Amino acid sequence: MPPKFDPSQVVDVYVRVTGGEVGAASSLAPKIGPLGLSPKKIGEDIAKETAKDWKGLRVTVKLTVQNRQHSGNISLDDVIEIARVMSPRSMAKDLSGTIKEILGxxxxxxxxxxxxxxxxxxxxxxEGVVEVPLE
Structure with missing residues (x-):
């Protein structure tokens, strides 16, 4: 298994494309798939950016990727509300199990x-330090 990525790490990816054309997503997938990006969307963005200046020419595109980690902070009350909505679909016996799934x-x-x-x-x-509602 590959090591965990550092969220602040900057990764440069070089791709050769024909300007203004959407390349095959399958050629982009091995390079940018592991970075957590959509190859199809990136291909469309590259085509849009290269269309005006390099239409029809083979160009090397440098993609600089940084911060693929979502960051944020939510309250425990929000987690409990989410767990209440998700509980019918959860495999957990009670709400605390669903809350732990959401925390995962x-x-x-x-x-x-x-x-x-x-x-x-x-x-x-x-451990019972944090009290969670049963229903």
């Missing part, structure tokens, strides 16, 4: 809950 999603997108790491909050729910 917070971990994966990189946002904090009330300024804390969501993993710490999950641990506190397990």
């Amino acid at each position: 999603t917070c971990v994966s997108v990189g946002c904090t809950v009330d300024g804390k790491d969501p993993k710490d909050l999950q641990q506190e729910i397990n």
Whole structure:
């Protein structure tokens, strides 16, 4: 498994394209897919930018990618509200399990809950330090 990406890391990707034409998304996918970007959208953006000055010419495009990490902070009340909406679709027995599922999603997108790491909050729910409603 590849190592985790540093959110502040800057990555340069070089691609050769024909100006003004949308290249095959399949040729972009191996380069920018792992960076968390949509190859189709990037291909359209490149075509739009190269259309006026380099139409029909083969050009090398340098893409500079930075900060693919979502960042944000939400309150525990918001997490509980989300869990209430999601509970019918959740596999958890009770609401606290659904809340922990939502906190897991917070971990994966990189946002904090009330300024804390969501993993710490999950641990506190397990230990009973943080009270969550049953329904």
